[in-house]
Amino acid sequence: MTAHTTGVPLRAKPRNRPISEARGTRTRSALRFWPQYVSIAPFYLLFVVFGAFPIVFSIVISFTDWDGMGRMTFVGLKQYQYLLGDARFWQSVSNTFIIWIISTIPMLFIALVVAFLLHQNIRLKSFYRVALFIPNVTSMVAIALVFGSVFSDQFGLANAFLKWIGGSNAGVAWLTDPWGIKITIALMVIWRFTGYNAIIYLAGLQAISSEIYDSARVDGAGTWRIFSRITIPMLRPVILFTVITSTIGGLSLFTEPQVLLGNTGGTNNAGSTIVLYQYYQAFQNFDFGYGSAIAWALFVLVLLFAIINWRLVSGRKEDEFGRALPGPIGRWRQRNTAKKEAGR
């Protein structure tokens, strides 16, 4: 291989040539970059075959009635019509959202508190980080089995504890009561991801320079003011990151309810999530058409969230020094202050 194939850096294109000649040069110069194309090709090839094609194909499947083996019957929008009236689908949607809310909000709040505690200059910090992070790398199947025994209706540790505190009548039917089921699943999510989010917040806190704090303190700002006016705004992108990842994770919850409660999602399907319902319809009932329709409904939900997230993110731009420029809310605030000052 000769040096010219490396092609760094791309020189400015000559602009004043006839179009036909320029086109010929472009093809030839594109060929010159074959090592670059070869090196990025695996990802795109795999994506086309195992990513894009299945997605397009799943649209087709969702318009059919098919068990995966026999004849595919085209049924048009019937699967989607059925979906809109399917109480179990909507129950799965609401289950997913309830579990997402009762897990994400406490989880991110606790993670923020833990990050602040770790941010003090304390000993044992690296041990704490590892100990808090370990849940995140543990297989959910094994942990669901442990939680299943801890929260078992009759003999579980959780109920033994409640009885010890509140007398022999205390105790919750964790794995049969609709709320007990949701709380148990949410607790598993919280257990697994609080440390992970705390570590991320901690990194965000460490990225804020101590000079900013010092100068705020010199200016007479108290702890709460520093927290609400400096720490939180500067953590905003990091918080956004954790919200996005928890949303994606929360909407695709599967392992916890499946291992804990089985394919139907437990008593009265109280623990059936969207992905679990999709799995149940496609791979237990072998209703591939309906399973694909459910997958597309989930995709629409994820897309809605992605758009909301994207709007929040794109509000944040950086100036040439890499400092965050104010987002839409910040700009609105700036305008307001400007107006106030003008009125003064």
Add this chain to the structure above:
Amino acid sequence: MTAMAPAVGSAEAIRRFNSHDGKTARRRRLVTRIVTHACIWVGVLLSLFPFYWLFAMSTQTTAQIFGFPVDFFPSNQLWINIRGVLSNIDLLGALRNSFIVSGSLALLVMFFDSLAAFTFAKFEFPGKTVLFRILLVTFLVPGSLSLVPSFVLMSRLGWVGGLQALIIPGAANAFGIFLLRQFCETSLPNELIESARVDGAGFFRTYWSIGLPMLRGGVAFLGIFTFIGSWNDYVWPLVILVNPNVQTLQPALAQLNTMYSTNYGWVMAGALISVLPLIAIFIIGSRHFIANIAAGAVKG
């Protein structure tokens, strides 16, 4: 607080620190520190308790596990439980399959992602911007969307039940390329690549003897990350590994749970076997791993 608080280290601050005021302040700091550690320890104990409980249960008989009052301490049934599991279900075979799948997937991802990231970070070529944007968009595609069609595709390819169905589709991914591109930009100086070019090294040569060694930190992280993710993957192997004799660890464990749900000691011993290798790998690479996870989130 007044605007006249003394600056840290100033004579005024030192005088106050040494005076009676300083003593109470020191005492208050001590209390704060104790409270801080106590709060964190609550979190640490909650994080680690399920592991202890898993271990304790795997050393007990089922009667002990569900006995009342609850038995907090390990018993002596560990070997009996482990032998019981291994003689009734091929957990060691599943363990081997998990090592094959996760190990080869990690190696493939490390190679393909670092090569692509190196290219995207350090070279200009026509269509680069568009191609990178496409790569970012693929992030948004949720994996669960293609569960059904992927299964159909695998059955057309004849891969249903085979381990390659767990390896090939994920051999290069957008996340790793994106991540390693960040690494390239910070830890791989352009001058180095330029000088390699001047010395007559071709593209792949430059990647192999300059790019890859300089990126080894990021590549190692991606390898561990991929290994752990693949090891813990549950839904895809559950769908695709239709042959009960060819399983990876997670579906095998779930199978153990449904088949022997009355023998909880066995189930827990199986869970313990599935968790231990991963924890060992994580603890070996933990410091590096955690730092990278955090850095990725803050930069990204």
